[in-house]
Amino acid sequence: MHIFVDAMGGDFAPREIVKGCADAVNEYQVHLTLIGSESAIINELSLVKYPKEAIDILPSKSVIGFNEEPMKAIREKQDSSIVIGLDAVNRDEEDSVLVSAGSTGALLAGGLFKLGRIKGIKRPALATPLPTKDHVTLLLDSGANADCKAEYLQQFGILGSIYYQNVFNVAFPKVGLLNIGTEEEKGSSLVKKAYQLLSETKSINFIGNIESRDIMNGDADVIVTDGFTGNILLKQLEGLSSFLLNGLKQAILSSTRGKIGGALIKKDLQSFKKEFSSDEVGGAPFLGIRGGLIKAHGSSNAYAIKNAIKQAIAYMDGDIISKIENTINIEMQSK
Amino acid sequence: MHIFVDAMGGDFAPREIVKGCADAVNEYQVHLTLIGSESAIINELSLVKYPKEAIDILPSKSVIGFNEEPMKAIREKQDSSIVIGLDAVNRDEEDSVLVSAGSTGALLAGGLFKLGRIKGIKRPALATPLPTKDHVTLLLDSGANADCKAEYLQQFGILGSIYYQNVFNVAFPKVGLLNIGTEEEKGSSLVKKAYQLLSETKSINFIGNIESRDIMNGDADVIVTDGFTGNILLKQLEGLSSFLLNGLKQAILSSTRGKIGGALIKKDLQSFKKEFSSDEVGGAPFLGIRGGLIKAHGSSNAYAIKNAIKQAIAYMDGDIISKIENTINIEMQSK
Known part of the structure; x- marks a missing residue:
């Protein structure tokens, strides 16, 4: 199981995102990969307590803003935290998830473009x-x-x-x-x-x-x-x-x-x-995308991010994607 | 100006409707015609103070319930307070209005069937x-x-x-x-x-x-x-x-x-x-119907009915229907 977190997305990034990640590894004993500006993440990590081996960093150089045209941003900002995160999920296929408090439109466009739909999902x-x-x-x-x-x-x-x-x-x-x-x-x-x-x-x-x-x-x-x-x-x-x-x-x-x-x-x-x-309730998954993708609220604080990560763990543990594949397959056959 | 009030529509009819009517005639010095069971209205009117000449009664025999199929009810219950009210508005044409806290569906179906649309309104x-x-x-x-x-x-x-x-x-x-x-x-x-x-x-x-x-x-x-x-x-x-x-x-x-x-x-x-x-804000008009038709909330108390009547007065004073006719006419010509 691989959980990637976009450290640069949302109104209170990177501080609250990094803090939420530290809280999550302390509470749920998971490993996280944070995507974003390496120096900014290191700086924020220095302010929190957590087991060092539980978090590593996947560097990214740019950020997709809330007001950017989603598809254009996904195509042009290959070094953004969202695109690098989606590429990472794509490499790992069904056993990974990206949590991001960034632009909903960019996450959807990027999810469709990079990960695609589960077979049978319209x-x-x-x-x-x-x-x-x-x-x-x-x-x-x-x-x-x-x-x-x-x-x-x-x-x-x-x-x-x-x-x-x-x-x-x-x-x-x-x-x-x-x-x-x-x-x-x-x-x-x-x-x-x-x-x-x-x-x-x-x-x-x-x-x-x-x-x-x-x-x-x-x-x-x-x-x-x-x-x-x-x-x-x-x-x-x-x-x-x-x-x-x-x-x-x-x-x-x-x-x-x-x-x-x-x-x-x-x-x-x-x-x-x-x-x-x-x-309290964590993030919102994009269901039907071939890969784990969870959108946290744009104004997420550390507590909300921790809860979104909790939901990402349940998403992985529940094996949602293959269950969707199987059920859609059966429903389509029964027609 | 003729204001008709459906005394039988709504959760608290006829008591709260009649009370709201008495309050309205006292406050706005208007004349009202209440539609409903004559004995029930007379009984309720005996409990309130108002100038006798300001309210008269147009008797009706049945009531259209909230769960009845609207068009069927309008066709079959010719002696209902809503149908009698719409017929009264239709006779007076543009200078009258019906206020009712009854079924929204029946008021719409009845309004379309009995009064029709203003010319040009889709x-x-x-x-x-x-x-x-x-x-x-x-x-x-x-x-x-x-x-x-x-x-x-x-x-x-x-x-x-x-x-x-x-x-x-x-x-x-x-x-x-x-x-x-x-x-x-x-x-x-x-x-x-x-x-x-x-x-x-x-x-x-x-x-x-x-x-x-x-x-x-x-x-x-x-x-x-x-x-x-x-x-x-x-x-x-x-x-x-x-x-x-x-x-x-x-x-x-x-x-x-x-x-x-x-x-x-x-x-x-x-x-x-x-x-x-x-x-506080009174009733909701059906705009575009050729005749005044104002829907008060189903749970209207006397105060809400009084405010719906206030809105009916403004509706009449504002000459809404002929203004709609003129404007739609101009907008359609400018195409």
């Missing part, structure tokens, strides 16, 4: 784990494919189910289809067709439509949607949560009485925020 | 006002059309802009297109094409793409999207807000310290909740 999907009531819900596609066909959504159901089974250890994960009503005949022509296909998919436990207002109740383990709707949903979740919690803070601080009350609830508020923080 | 849209930071943002389509073409989205921009201008008194409302990135080239093929059409629309102030995480900042006055995405967004807003506020309450009540703090912040929390409650 489109890979970005699968984002969301902390919901009492458990984790996996939302896919959360942004890889803005235009989808019903057949893609069917495969997303299979991909999500396999990942959830093996990473979150649930035997028959409940797969729901995001829709604007719970009845079978509801929704756009895309979701109506996807509903039929998902119903016919033998390898998954399809529970029917799920409405967006019920996502946080954790009624489904895996929620299938197109990448446009999924991305809108994910960004609203982020925006609204921070808006409500900040607005509440402002409201409380506006009165003396509120300030005293605010001080008293601070601890409870923090534990509540922590419970539903995306830092 | 699809009517449900336009939901959302309370955002410092102002109101109008989201359309929030659920009338699950499948949309780019041309519909262009018209939604025109419809929303006219409504916002006249009901919220903003000379050049900022119209944004909901998308998964701010750059012009982002998104699905639908929104890319809609972006072009909206850019070319002379009668609106198009400000480009807006991401879902920024909605609550109130950057746009009008947000255009397809009815599938809009409905997903709206229901997530409802679900997430109540999930976060309830979760927070639970967290606070879990410790003694928190309980004391919670008591101290209660007032600030309530004023914050009130500021962003959908009860």
